[in-house]
Amino acid sequence: MAIAAAEHRRASEAAVSVRDVGMRFGKVHAVRNASFDLPQGKFLTILGPSGSGKTTLLRMIAGFDAPTSGEIFIGGQPVNAVPPHRRAIGMVFQKLALFPHMTAAENVAFPLKMRRSDARRIPDTVERYLDLVRLGGYGGRRIHELSGGQQQRVAIARALVFEPDLLLLDEPLAALDRKLREEMQLEFRRIQKELGVTTINVTHDQREALVVSDEVIVMDGGVIQQKAAPVSAYRTPANAFVANFIGVTNFIEGHVKTLAGPSVTLDASRGLALPGIAAGEKLRQGGRALGALRAEQIRIAPAATGLDRLDVTVDGSVTDAIFEGERIVYEVAVPALGDMPFRVFDHDPVGHQQFTSGEAVRLGWNARDMHVFNT
Structure with missing residues (x-):
């Protein structure tokens, strides 16, 4: 009884509470036993690959689909x-569903008219929300006279103008080019913070999830794999799937050689002992395991120099170097650690030596940077 009362209290205090929710389509479990609470005024992103169940979960919250189990x-x-x-919910979809025969202001006014708001106050309310999304002076334009980003802003204003309890975003930025998408991510964050509206966003874009969110949920196979603040999901992933899905991660296969509290030694595939930190599920001595290393946590240097202060160093050779402007992404063959190339970021391509394909290098990292998971 005490547990049930505590659960009910958490549900009543949260803006959104999902309790053991599931959705089945025939024999397919699209969502399994999903549970979480979202506090008032927070921005949550549900992140996962195609088919992970994230959109189905959002549709159940919106009321478009009824759960087959849970509440x-x-x-x-x-x-x-x-x-x-x-349900007092505003929504923005990937397909914005704006009315092309209406002006921007008329599109924003539409939800107010449908709710029979005071007609005398509608123009001022519309103007205020157009100003909020930085479209002041654009209210008289037709939708086809606006750019993709401006149309996006109209859709946001329309979703917010009636002051919903909850804003739901279903991959609204997926159709935009990269630069505009990144600009709109910051706009979503600004608007959400300014209004304090509780928001749930669905995306497969890891950067978007990290940039805009107070919390992220990572889903796979219809199951919530982790719910955490973005920095926690990135730095302390709950399992190998989360480590692989968020960021660029290198994996080393092996067996658990030693365990001492959080410290673990991984016996890698070719006999190299690598120190790391136990993560996620409980490890067992002798059990199969995966060491996970973020690309930015690995240091790269000429083969004959340095890195001696790091806990682990290995020799390799560059197989590819990809210039991305703010960084160079190296692929490095490391024979001592198997056949898969390591991906390594150099964030100072101007100040650091730039390596070429075929060049011998040394890689290094600290034990705390390698998270070890059960396989």
Whole structure:
């Protein structure tokens, strides 16, 4: 009884509470036993690959699909039986669904008119929200007269103008080019912070999730793999899937040689003993394991120099060097650690020596930088 009362209290205090929610399509489990609480005013991103269940979970929160199990609460009230139009939710989709025959202002005014708001106050409200999304003076333009980013802003204003309890975003930036997408990510963050509206965003874009969110949920196979602040999901992933999905990660196969509290030694595939930190699921002596190393945590240097202060150093040779402007991405063959090339970031391509394909190099890292997971 005490546990049930505590669960009910958390659900009533949260803006959104999802309790053991599942969705089945025939024999397929699109979502399995999903549970989380989202506090008022926070920005949550649900992140995962195609088919992970993230959009299905969002559709259940929106009311477009009814869960086959579990319960969803919005503002402390159960909503499984409440249709979408009776939930105080604003939505922005990848396909913006703006009305092309209307002006920007008319599009923004539409939700207010449908809710029979005071007609005398609508123009001022619309103008205020167009100013919020930095489209002041654009209200008279038709949709085809606006750029992709401006159309996006109109869709945001329309979703927010009636002051919903919850804003849902279903990959709204996926169709934009990279530069505009990154600009709009910052805009979403600014607007959400300014209004304090509770927001749930769905995306497969890892950068977007890290940039805009207070919390992220990583999903795979219909299951929530981790719910955490972006920095925690990135730096302390719950399992190998999260480590692989967020960021650029190198994996080393092996067996657990020694265990001493959080410290672990991985016996790599060719007999090299590598110190690391136990992560995620419980490891066992002699069990198969994966060492995970972020590309930016590995240091690269000429073969004959340095890195002696690091806990681990290995020799390799560059197989490719990819210039990305702010960094160079190296692929390095390391025979002592198997056949898969290591990916390494050099974040100072101007100040550092630049290596060419075929050049011998040395890689190094510290024990704390390698997280070791069960396989």
